[in-house]
Amino acid sequence: MMTEIENMQHKASTGIDYGVSIPNNVNLAGDKRILKALERWHGGYLDWWRNMGPEGFQDAMVYLRTAVGVERDGWAKFGFIKMPEYRWGVLLAPQVPDRVIGFGDHKGQPAWQEVPGEYRGMLRRLVVIQGDTEPASVEQQRFLGKTAPSLYDMRNLFQVNVEEARHLWAMVYLLQKYFGADGREESNELLTRRSGNQDKPRMLGAFNEEMPDWLSFFMFTYFTDRDGKMQLESLAQSGFDPLSRTCRFMLTEEAHHMFVGESGISRIIERTCQAMNQARIENPYDIEAVRALGVIDLPTMQKKANLHYSLSLDLFGSEISTNAANAYSAGIKGRFHEDRIEDDHQLLNDTYPTLRLIGGQPKIVDEPALTALNMRLRNDYVRDTSGGIGRWNKVVARNAVDFEFRLPHEAFNRNIGEFSRVRTNPDGMIIGEQAFAEQKDQWLPSSEDADYVTSLMKLQTEIGKFANWIAPPKSGINKMPGEFEYVKIQ
């Protein structure tokens, strides 16, 4: 515990007040009403974390980083801490002086510091939906600690978990501070919905899916957290300044989650290729031979990628969306990198090439740009996602294995939007229901694939050791060596 003077000094140097029960840089000490409301919520939150957070590791000492400043550099401080004692708090990116709304009907007006009455409902829904995904992913991942392939990976999992939980805090702060009694009610509901629960499911489909193994976890952090990134990027453009600021800070944390996903998958690929080379297996499709080595065959990884990619595309909603258009015109949710786009930022008469199902075939047609905003954000996502695929293929090529990962067509395996009504193969060719059923197991993980991956999931807690199916990382966390006890399991 810091002394009063230490705390004041700390606050002066970092802008974050650790002197109150809830660390923050929004002057909660001077806002007793909200501090009290958050303290009340805190109890329920801790119950939720104990019940739904990482199972079996609540007392472990974990080498976690905690934010000590909100500037891009120097906000991380590493140290061992028990997760329930993590300093969750309310951290917003610094306020940009004289910020104006960058798009929509209110373009050029000063950014709102309070919620405008007419957009209260719309804003609240956006905040609640974003907020709901954060605890959902913690719930989905709560059993993974028990099968971690190394202490290093276990630590990364827990880092992701505490930060997702902090993102919940970020959204709850907005709800409590700006949305009155309704906001408080919604804050409580965020703690009562449960991923995968039939009675109180989380709001979005992908966040109710099971997360049975580490391959799923890496795929999720690569593909699905990247949807989160895109959503945060568009909310970071918001004319509602507190939302913009909180999302800007969340993005710095989100980047780590995607690093965990991308590097995790790279390391699995690396290990598989190494094992194949050692065993002189040239055909990556000789699945039986590859699996005999106790590593994950590349075709199965492609299938997992197909699944997580298509589920994540669904999170962008319908290609043509009134809600997205309304949120844009209202100045609440912008485009990816709105501030770097050169146009009128109102889109009243613009069109956008949109992939639609026309006469039973995928075709690109011009649609009013306002209603095609989901399509545009999804395209940005697809571009962002392709980068990692290229890096995975470099790993494969470096190991001289004849295999190439690729993203399936956007129409493949969709449950939302234009293509939810048809079945296609991964190339986007429309096929019948029966043809899909017959070939599905070649394109998406089968139950045998899942069983095999599950069979590999064994806890590895020896310091510096890694499960056979995954290569060690190039470097440790915070320049620590690979042989470091990232999690001290009590």
Add this chain to the structure above:
Amino acid sequence: MVIDFQTSPDEYRHWRMEIIGEIANLIMDVDENGGLFNGYELKLNSYDLGVDIELYDAIQRLRFEYPSVRVVVLRSGKDRVFCAGANIKMLAASSHVHKVNFCKFTNETRNAMEDASRFSGQKYIAAVQGACAGGGYELALACDHIILTDDGSSSVSLPEIPLLGVLPGTGGLTRVTDKRKVRRDRADVLCTVEEGIKGKKAVDWGLVDQLAVNSRFEQCLTETVEQFKEMSDRPEELNSCRGIRLGALHREVQVDFLQYSSVTVDIHRESKLATISVAASDRDAPLDMEGMISEGDQYWGIRVARELDDAILHLRLNEPEIGIWQFRTQGDRKLAMAHDDFLSQHQQHWLVREILLNWARVLRRIDLTSRSLIALIEPDSCFIGTLAELAFASDRIFMADGEFEDQPGVEAGLTLGEANFGHYQMANGLSRLETRFLGEPEKLNVLRPLVGEVLNAERANELGLVTFTYDDIDWEDEIRIFIEERASFSPDAMTGMEAILRFGGPETMETKIFGRLTAWQNWIFQRPNAVGEEGALKRYGSGKKAVFDPHRT
């Protein structure tokens, strides 16, 4: 395109009907690509007239074909959505005339559900899992009981005002205040919050009756269905009773001519006039119920009401420029009287009950039609009992006085029957005669003893049963002049005037619903704030914000 109101379960695209003994499941599973017109997709169980035509058909069949059914469960065949209400793109693309008639028909269908519950003991339960918005909630409101899933996100909502700048068009506001008796300030909140009200608050405010979590939903529903089964007044013996199958109507549809077995419609376009002729039965009345049942859907009372209903709907939706309908009747007066007497004698029987209630609905549909209605009581007419209601539903009743040259030996006659004294309630809860004589209620006591008597023009006029009587010399000219004059008035003014004059007397939920639909909703629907270039309904879906004229009237 001609809109056809005839369908049958084999042809449904949007509904499934499952009958399990005393329970019917009515499952809404709208085919996105099954819209009546091009240019919109019926996403999220949203509906257009085509979807509602099937619902109406199903409700009719439940009453005639499935006498054993005591409880009807209305639910969705789709995941996470109950019903998103009327399709907005369809509404935005429709003409005002179509919108109004669409709303009118959907309202009549919702009323038919309440009618089934109140008078036929078929109770409706809405099992709501997922989004229940606008017309979707209004559909649930027409049920006796609403169960809402308590999943933390499913809500009931009336988002018309915040989203579209219009009012709910299917009785939503009136049912919230008058049927569910929701407190006015809470109703105000409900109607202005786009995402609606969910969970415990929805129950506390009386917006729904019951909550159930998903894992216990089916069990709760089953328990509730059992309770409602007990509340139904349908006699036990109906459990083993076979219904009357409603076969396809025999009809021939041409451009200016509709021919059914006992109803014909002639359209005279240049006069904006349709003549609707209804023939009385040419067969003896059945000897007993067995005899009637053996006739099935060909029994006069069933067949003609269905034909008339179809003809009215056809004219309403497909012939909006035909502003005057004139009713004529023909047939043997003795036979007509015998059929009416038979129905009166057996009104306790479930099938007769349904026949009379169906006639009541068809006649109410006529009352609610925005056309000038006239009845011509001519020498060969058969305005007796049930058929006389067509005259009492009309804005003007003309009666031929004395013999006509081309029909020597016959005089026009009007005959009252038991049917005119309470079988057929109007929307205001009164019979047409009670409404006609609101200012002289003692008149009913004068008329009652005259049941069965043939009243000639002089007598009918004296009793106030007709508007004018004309003899052979004047008849044709007077009718022609009236029609020409009527056709020259503003159709809007006629619609308003007739609607007001037809429904004297008390307000009921039904008169309120239609009155407010016609006045408030249709007014808002026409205003620039809704349908102007910058109006909310026009801009819905474009992402562009509506610009309102701030003047309050």
